[in-house]
């Protein structure tokens with residue numbers, strides 16, 4: 673068991689694997705206590721616990737097996753941004769868990785992320801909440817399709833169908 677310099681027990685956040693201590697956000701699922709680095713990871717865990725907890729039937733979860741599902745997408749904003757807005761946006765996207773890389777140019781945000789930790793829809797919500805920028809007017813249909821396919825992909829990853837015989 674790992675302990676930090678202040679004597680607190682260190683555990684990995686079940687969603688993003690960052691080290692957290694036992695005074696962080698707590699959630700109990702199937703009689704087990706889990707500690708999270710942030711509200712973002714707690715909400716993600718609650719929506720898809722099967723991504724992070726294994727079970728006797730299907731074994732370890734995708735996260736426990738160290739799987740990453742890297743996605744690279746472009747988000748187009750409805751307005752161009754000024755340099756200081758770009759900087760603020762860049763910083764707030766980088767603070768999200770699961771973000772690998774962000775490049776912003778004018779109206780376009782190129783973002784690389786791990787779908788096991790964060791989805792495009794969650795990234796868009798974070799942008800809208802932090803900066804009051806509306807991302808919902810551009811490419812609506814295409815983005816809805818991406819949100820849909822990502823949520824199907826997560827459902828499949830969270831609930832693996834056991835291979836072999838059925839009875």
Ligand SMILES: [Zn+2]
Pocket residue numbers: 685686687688689690708709710713769
């Ligand atoms: Zn986390």
